[in-house]
Amino acid sequence: MLMETLGQLDPYLVGAVLLAVLALDGSPLIGAVLPGEAATAVAGTALTGPLEVAIAAAGGVIGCYLGATGGWLIGRRYGSRVRHNRAGRWIGEHRWARAERLATGTGSGPALAAACFLPVVNSLTPVLAGTLGMPYHRFIRWALAGSAVWVSAYLALGSAAGEFVRHNEHLMVPVAGCVAVVIAGLVVIGLRARANRRAEISEPVGSRIPETSSRPLR
Incomplete structure (x- = not known):
């Protein structure tokens, strides 16, 4: 019953909600507690075809773009203060260190794209990219590439799971x-x-x- 109700939702509405959720998921503090992966997969269960997945994915990628841009600007403006304040310590130094390795290591561009698949770390790498002075155009290019693959994959998996459940209750x-x-x-x-x-x-x-x-x- 629930899956049938989800399947009747407008894909544009699903994309709009996903846009807001993933924009918030890009915040360092909110991204540490907001399950962006689960939210995207659940959104996918409301989609019933490639066209609907593509519509919702567009909203999701825009949300990732807004979140990543906001994180980069925070890092650019406030630098390491974000990492060492009370909220940054609550997130955990090990997560910051992992995000820093991704942002500064060899092949940092592809690593930034792959960071989208790492919970919590994906909300920290934009801040560190801004803190470390990575050019915005280079950062956002890789962030968007990873976000597009990440959002599309989770939506497609959610859509497939939703179809399976609807036909095999x-x-x-x-x-x-x-x-x-x-x-x-x-x-x-x-x-x-x-x-x-x-x-x-x-x-x-x-x-x-x-x-x-x-x-x-x-």
């Missing part, structure tokens, strides 16, 4: 159960890996006792 419960199990497993694996990594970092090097052979000396 009887599979909703088992599919949802399988997805929940997979997600739970990935979360557990990720938490254990993070805990092990933190334990290795916090363990002093000198505290490790070298293994000695239990065999008697001859």
Whole structure:
């Protein structure tokens, strides 16, 4: 029932809402908590054909353009103060460092385009690009290229998922159960890996006792 209601939405309305959401997603603070990927995929479930996907994608790319431009201007104007203020510390230094590597590393242009697929980091790279003095025309060219691929991919996946659900409603419960199990497993694996990594970092090097052979000396 819900999928049928979504399928009746005007694609221009979907594109307008997506434009607003992705423009906000480009803000460093809002982008850290706003699930832009999920919002784009859900928007895709309301689309029922390539033409509707293209219409909504145009709105999404415009939203990404506005968000990226705003982030670049913030970085240009306020520089590293954004990174080191209270909100920047809340986002996390490791995320800032990852975004900085993308903005300054070898092949930074393609890396900026690929950053669109990295949650949270995609809202930080525009700020760092402006802070580091990357020319706007070069930055926005790569940002738009990545945004176009990112928005189109998520909308197409959402549209395909919506069509599948509308034609196979009887599979909703088992599919949802399988997805929940997979997600739970990935979360557990990720938490254990993070805990092990933190334990290795916090363990002093000198505290490790070298293994000695239990065999008697001859």
